[in-house]
Amino acid sequence: MRSEEFRRSAAAVIDWIAEYLDHAENYPVAPRVSPGEIRAQLPPSPPEAGEKFAEIFADFEQVLFPGVMHWQSPNFFGYFPSNNSFPSILGELLSAGLGVQGMLWATSPACTELETHVLDWLVDLLGLPRRFHSSSAGGGVIQDSASSSAVCALIAACHRATGGRAAREGMDRRLTAYASSQAHSSIIKAARLTGLGEENLRLIDVDADFAMRPDALDAAISADRAAGKTPAFVAATIGTTSSMAIDPLAEIGAVSRRQGVWLHVDAAMAGTATLCPEYRHLNQHLDAADSYCFNPHKWMFTNFDCDCFFVADRSSLIDAMSVTPEYLRNRASAGGEVFDYRDWQIPLGRRFRALKLWFVLRSFGIEELRRRIRSHIDCARQFAEWVQADSRFELAAPPRLSLVCFRHRSDDATNQRLLEMLQRDGRIFLSHTRLGDRFVLRMSIGQTRTTIEHVRAAWKLIQEFAPPVP
Amino acid sequence: MRSEEFRRSAAAVIDWIAEYLDHAENYPVAPRVSPGEIRAQLPPSPPEAGEKFAEIFADFEQVLFPGVMHWQSPNFFGYFPSNNSFPSILGELLSAGLGVQGMLWATSPACTELETHVLDWLVDLLGLPRRFHSSSAGGGVIQDSASSSAVCALIAACHRATGGRAAREGMDRRLTAYASSQAHSSIIKAARLTGLGEENLRLIDVDADFAMRPDALDAAISADRAAGKTPAFVAATIGTTSSMAIDPLAEIGAVSRRQGVWLHVDAAMAGTATLCPEYRHLNQHLDAADSYCFNPHKWMFTNFDCDCFFVADRSSLIDAMSVTPEYLRNRASAGGEVFDYRDWQIPLGRRFRALKLWFVLRSFGIEELRRRIRSHIDCARQFAEWVQADSRFELAAPPRLSLVCFRHRSDDATNQRLLEMLQRDGRIFLSHTRLGDRFVLRMSIGQTRTTIEHVRAAWKLIQEFAPPVP
Numbered sequence: 001m002r003s004e005e006f007r008r009s010a011a012a013v014i015d016w017i018a019e020y021l022d023h024a025e026n027y028p029v030a031p032r033v034s035p036g037e038i039r040a041q042l043p044p045s046p047p048e049a050g051e052k053f054a055e056i057f058a059d060f061e062q063v064l065f066p067g068v069m070h071w072q073s074p075n076f077f078g079y080f081p082s083n084n085s086f087p088s089i090l091g092e093l094l095s096a097g098l099g100v101q102g103m104l105w106a107t108s109p110a111c112t113e114l115e116t117h118v119l120d121w122l123v124d125l126l127g128l129p130r131r132f133h134s135s136s137a138g139g140g141v142i143q144d145s146a147s148s149s150a151v152c153a154l155i156a157a158c159h160r161a162t163g164g165r166a167a168r169e170g171m172d173r174r175l176t177a178y179a180s181s182q183a184h185s186s187i188i189k190a191a192r193l194t195g196l197g198e199e200n201l202r203l204i205d206v207d208a209d210f211a212m213r214p215d216a217l218d219a220a221i222s223a224d225r226a227a228g229k230t231p232a233f234v235a236a237t238i239g240t241t242s243s244m245a246i247d248p249l250a251e252i253g254a255v256s257r258r259q260g261v262w263l264h265v266d267a268a269m270a271g272t273a274t275l276c277p278e279y280r281h282l283n284q285h286l287d288a289a290d291s292y293c294f295n296p297h298k299w300m301f302t303n304f305d306c307d308c309f310f311v312a313d314r315s316s317l318i319d320a321m322s323v324t325p326e327y328l329r330n331r332a333s334a335g336g337e338v339f340d341y342r343d344w345q346i347p348l349g350r351r352f353r354a355l356k357l358w359f360v361l362r363s364f365g366i367e368e369l370r371r372r373i374r375s376h377i378d379c380a381r382q383f384a385e386w387v388q389a390d391s392r393f394e395l396a397a398p399p400r401l402s403l404v405c406f407r408h409r410s411d412d413a414t415n416q417r418l419l420e421m422l423q424r425d426g427r428i429f430l431s432h433t434r435l436g437d438r439f440v441l442r443m444s445i446g447q448t449r450t451t452i453e454h455v456r457a458a459w460k461l462i463q464e465f466a467p468p469v470p
Numbered sequence: 471m472r473s474e475e476f477r478r479s480a481a482a483v484i485d486w487i488a489e490y491l492d493h494a495e496n497y498p499v500a501p502r503v504s505p506g507e508i509r510a511q512l513p514p515s516p517p518e519a520g521e522k523f524a525e526i527f528a529d530f531e532q533v534l535f536p537g538v539m540h541w542q543s544p545n546f547f548g549y550f551p552s553n554n555s556f557p558s559i560l561g562e563l564l565s566a567g568l569g570v571q572g573m574l575w576a577t578s579p580a581c582t583e584l585e586t587h588v589l590d591w592l593v594d595l596l597g598l599p600r601r602f603h604s605s606s607a608g609g610g611v612i613q614d615s616a617s618s619s620a621v622c623a624l625i626a627a628c629h630r631a632t633g634g635r636a637a638r639e640g641m642d643r644r645l646t647a648y649a650s651s652q653a654h655s656s657i658i659k660a661a662r663l664t665g666l667g668e669e670n671l672r673l674i675d676v677d678a679d680f681a682m683r684p685d686a687l688d689a690a691i692s693a694d695r696a697a698g699k700t701p702a703f704v705a706a707t708i709g710t711t712s713s714m715a716i717d718p719l720a721e722i723g724a725v726s727r728r729q730g731v732w733l734h735v736d737a738a739m740a741g742t743a744t745l746c747p748e749y750r751h752l753n754q755h756l757d758a759a760d761s762y763c764f765n766p767h768k769w770m771f772t773n774f775d776c777d778c779f780f781v782a783d784r785s786s787l788i789d790a791m792s793v794t795p796e797y798l799r800n801r802a803s804a805g806g807e808v809f810d811y812r813d814w815q816i817p818l819g820r821r822f823r824a825l826k827l828w829f830v831l832r833s834f835g836i837e838e839l840r841r842r843i844r845s846h847i848d849c850a851r852q853f854a855e856w857v858q859a860d861s862r863f864e865l866a867a868p869p870r871l872s873l874v875c876f877r878h879r880s881d882d883a884t885n886q887r888l889l890e891m892l893q894r895d896g897r898i899f900l901s902h903t904r905l906g907d908r909f910v911l912r913m914s915i916g917q918t919r920t921t922i923e924h925v926r927a928a929w930k931l932i933q934e935f936a937p938p939v940p
Binding site: 001002003005006007009010011013014015016017018019020021022031033035036037038039042045046047048049050051053056060063064065066067068069070071072079082083084085086087088089090092093094096097098099100101105106107108109110111113114116117118121124125144145147148151155158166167168169170171173175184185186188189192193194195196197198199200241242297303304305320321323324325326327328332335337338346347348349350351352355358359361362363364365366367368431432433434442 | 471472473475476477479480481483484485486487488489490491492501503505506507508509512515516517518519520521523526530533534535536537538539540541542549552553554555556557558559560562563564566567568569570571575576577578579580581583584586587591594595614615617618621625628636637638639640641643645654655656658659662663664665666667668669670711712767773774775790791793794795796797798802805807808816817818819820821822825828829831832833834835836837838901902903904912
């Protein structure tokens with residue numbers, strides 16, 4: 001493909017994306033396809049001779065497009081959002097076009113420096129402790145996801161707890177870690193894949209609001225220590241996936257500090273809310289936190305992947321991760337004045353992801369980001385009121401930020417049926433969880449173009465499909 | 471930003487990218503900036519009110535662009551290529567616009583099915599064993615990098631070797647792993663971060679061509695077994711980073727099979743060459759391989775990130791990685807008919823990366839991909855001849871595929887000075903390694919637009935800067 005065809009083809013793709021995002025609400029949110037249905041339409045081998053882009057794109061539209069879930073639809077209320085925006089798309093496009101590698105400062109200085117700079121901005125914008133700023137002993141880096149941040153945090157914690165022996169000699173099986181029973185599955189996955197072992201991760205009880213009980217955490221750590229274990233890592237959550245529960249950071253921080261364990265705080269979803277001064281209190285008690293992450297690719301209009309990960313002491317992380325072969329040595333790294341982000345993450349290579357974050361922050365401006373976040377939270381508040389006003393329904397957890405957990409006042413089977421009817425109907429998409437061992441519907445409001453009108457229509461549909469209470 | 475501004479802005483970005491890639495050779499390849507120089511030009515905080523895209527883009531051009539390395543320049547001969555193409559950029563653009571999540575089949579069936587399909591194509595195109603095809607017990611998945619593939623392979627190996635105990639109880643410190651002393655640093659990093667421990671990874675001696683010695687491998691495994699260890703994992707390389715050395719797969723496969731260890735094959739760079747029938751022999755002896763990866767984001771015109779990872783027995787990988795919270799349960803997953811790629815990788819979320827690979831394969835066509843790869847290899851062959859014809863220089867390793875390792879016939883300091891002069895001059899960019907404890911220059915030829923004319927000009931410059939032999 002030459003540049004003339006690229007310009008022409010790109011113009012068509014750009015038009016398509018603009019049309020799509022302007023009208024995504026017109027599609028049934030979930031696709032109606034069976035396993036294997038898409039593949040069955042694809043040829044058994046690629047062509048020997050190149051094809052025109054227009055043909056390829058036509059296949060995308062006819063074969064693949066009917067098989068995508070419309071995550072960008074304003075009627076998408078499932079899981080957590082993975083929202084998007086035009087400036088973010090432009091950032092990803094420019095990053096793809098430049099095609100630079102940011103593994104070392106030296107392999108593209110602007111890639112590293114913009115990333116450090118924008119993450120420092122976010123330290124200020126989110127009211128995070130100064131220890132996470134690059135001018136301190138810490139700093140921020142973009143990861144692909146909160147899962148990878150959890151892995152990095154756990155590795156750094158084990159490195160610190162063993163004086164570096166874990167990386168050299170292998171994981172010390174006396175090490176233990178802690179998270180609430182409501183923590184994200186990625187914390188368990190991290191325990192598995194760092195070699196800590198799932199059984200050495202204690203899932204701490206939660207209170208009635210699904211937040212970690214600090215007394216139970218303290219007791220578990222003390223019991224482990226008494227049994228000869230080495231408690232090393234606590235993962236607390238600001239905004240759990242199931243119910244947006246907020247672990248009590250002040251108390252957990254005090255326990256972590258007293259017990260001398262690494263405290264990682266996962267604010268993947270809720271972190272974005274702290275752009276607003278009225279929610280900044282969520283980040284108030286992070287004095288004892290050793291690491292923190294949040295995902296602009298969830299709720300901050302930045303397309304996946306973009307997780308911002310901050311550490312208070314970057315040396316634990318770098319010492320644990322850094323392996324320097326001759327072919328990566330260079331004068332700038334040897335001088336010690338630069339960040340080489342390959343040592344802050346699992347992969348070696350890295351693309352220029354800071355561009356999209358920079359585009360989003362500047363193109364929206366902070367006030368507009370706040371306005372949209374507030375609007376989602378207002379929508380959720382309104383939705384929770386509607387739920388409470390309908391005697392067939394009840395809230396299943398305190399509504400928090402942009403998430404409302406609710407259920408029909410009957411058995412699990414009825415709720416499950418209601419969810420499936422809604423998913424099959426397709427006009428909206430909700431997902432579910434279990435809370436207190438009951439099947440619960442989750443209304444998660446965070447797509448870029450979702451307004452109160454979409455939420456109102458969704459509630460009407462839910463009401464329409466809901467049976468009377470038996 | 472509304473869609474009209476997006477269309478306008480995107481057209482400008484597209485034009486800029488087309489111009490850039492058409493003329494990237496005009497820039498000095500390496501930027502001339504000092505640590506902190508870019509950041510010093512950025513404002514201390516983002517704006518409260520949104521800014522026009524044109525202003526933001528102007529800052530990109532004035533502040534950031536002078537600080538990028540031109541990886542896409544045809545005069546970039548450093549490290550390994552990270553090449554790119556117009557169809558690939560369109561794929562990344564469309565993926566960003568769609569903004570779908572492919573963590574589960576159900577969260578966007580087309581995202582999963584296209585990926586499985588294209589990776590099956592590659593099994594055929596590269597002549598890989600049928601066991602890596604999704605219709606067998608194995609299958610392929612896109613990872614961000616060969617580093618992450620190494621982590622996944624090592625985790626699956628440890629899982630298999632311990633009957634699942636490693637994930638549950640924590641890493642068994644009797645487990646040992648093996649790779650040649652020339653293996654990529656990511657294998658050592660994987661040993662660290664999976665908790666295996668760097669000391670439990672044996673770095674096996676290489677022969678005069680820098681390929682792993684299978685006898686030494688066999689001896690090391692046997693010695694470990696005799697000492698009560700549990701050998702679990704061998705990483706072999708097709709095309710090492712330093713010198714493109716090719717480990718003897720037939721012999722290593724036989725050892726691995728006899729010793730009952732997981733064999734992972736890292737063909738990150740060289741794998742692409744096996745698109746050509748005349749290089750397919752590189753993949754000939756993979757019968758004993760349990761996993762294999764190669765990076766279209768290196769040499770197959772697909773922008774980073776895109777590593778293709780294949781396993782022969784997907785159940786070891788999935789069993790090791792899968793943690794299923796209630797909020798991800800769904801009918802399709804429960805039915806067992808679908809792949810949920812979140813269980814094949816470290817992160818949970820994943821974007822629609824198969825699109826760019828599909829665009830590249832179809833837009834180029836296989837013949838054109840082969841033509842370009844052959845052209846790079848021809849360039850390297852020619853370059854090696856020039857090196858041999860100049861009495862000041864010598865080859866430092868057998869030239870293989872697109873890489874030529876060479877040195878000035880004098881001391882390390884002279885070679886290092888020569889490299890620095892070239893990097894400072896900026897017209898071309900080479901990097902270095904050490905082989906046999908000597909400082910060696912690496913000429914890696916794989917950028918999308920590199921032709922023999924660029925290589926000729928590079929060689930002329932090297933000759934010009936090279937002192938006589940003392």
